[in-house]
Amino acid sequence: MKKLRKPIVAGNWKMNGTKNSINQLINSIKSQLPKINSNAEMIVFPPFVFLDQVSHLLNETSIQWGGQNLASEIQGAFTGEISAQMLQEFGCHSVLVGHSERRQLYGESNELVAKKVKLASQSGLKPILCVGETLEQREAGQTQTVVAKQLNTVLDEMDGADAISNVILAYEPVWAIGTGLTATPEQAQEVHAYLREQVTIRDRNLASSMRILYGGSVKASNAAALFAMEDIDGGLIGGASLDAEEFINIYKVFE
Numbered sequence: 001m002k003k004l005r006k007p008i009v010a011g012n013w014k015m016n017g018t019k020n021s022i023n024q025l026i027n028s029i030k031s032q033l034p035k036i037n038s039n040a041e042m043i044v045f046p047p048f049v050f051l052d053q054v055s056h057l058l059n060e061t062s063i064q065w066g067g068q069n070l071a072s073e074i075q076g077a078f079t080g081e082i083s084a085q086m087l088q089e090f091g092c093h094s095v096l097v098g099h100s101e102r103r104q105l106y107g108e109s110n111e112l113v114a115k116k117v118k119l120a121s122q123s124g125l126k127p128i129l130c131v132g133e134t135l136e137q138r139e140a141g142q143t144q145t146v147v148a149k150q151l152n153t154v155l156d157e158m159d160g161a162d163a164i165s166n167v168i169l170a171y172e173p174v175w176a177i178g179t180g181l182t183a184t185p186e187q188a189q190e191v192h193a194y195l196r197e198q199v200t201i202r203d204r205n206l207a208s209s210m211r212i213l214y215g216g217s218v219k220a221s222n223a224a225a226l227f228a229m230e231d232i233d234g235g236l237i238g239g240a241s242l243d244a245e246e247f248i249n250i251y252k253v254f255e
């Protein structure tokens with residue numbers, strides 16, 4: 001499948017894996033790559049402690065890696081936090097920011113997320129900003145209001161188009177994450193188009209080049225239908241990214 005914008009297939013491993021399972025997963029993905037002619041970028045997001053191992057395993061491959069989160073401060077007395085600079089030192093290309101698990105379980109506000117996205121971008125990392133509504137919000141007809149607020153709080157904080165051009169968006173409806181429920185391609189497309197429209201208000205060129213990924217129970221069996229939609233530029237994949245064959249089959253959609 002060919003797309004207007006360079007697609008991305010990203011794997012969010014969350015808090016999963018051991019040194020051993022990660023070796024196996026990566027080696028299995030790597031062994032299949034030469035047979036695949038996908039034009040998508042592949043990025044994996046391991047837990048922090050495995051970044052060094054992953055950087056060695058993926059060195060000299062086309063697969064990139066990133067952090068699942070970053071600190072909102074540059075450095076100092078912030079026990080348990082990981083800075084943008086540390087991620088860069090381990091070769092990270094990008095970083096997830098504002099994943100719904102961070103927002104819901106760790107109380108990350110739109111303002112904190114905005115600060116992190118700005119800092120990531122200033123440090124030369126590509127922030128993947130995650131937005132999405134809960135089931136309650138969707139049922140109350142608030143999807144657009146919620147995602148617009150999540151997006152615009154961040155864009156307001158950024159200094160101009162250059163900074164914004166680093167940002168990759170991920171629409172991840174909270175009700176579809178890890179639940180086996182997937183947004184239909186039409187439901188997802190509607191929100192993706194709306195998000196792009198929000199960026200268009202600021203800058204038309206920026207909006208047309210911004211990648212917007214879909215996340216929420218993406219599997220090999222539903223990926224092609226989702227990725228065929230005009231404004232869906234790839235996926236952020238949780239559960240299915242821990243299975244080399246599933247993940248590769250999702251990546252193959254872009255052959």
Ligand code: PGA
Binds near residue numbers: 012176178179215218
């Ligand atoms: P899932 O997770 O694919 O397991 O639903 C997606 C995500 O949280 O990024």
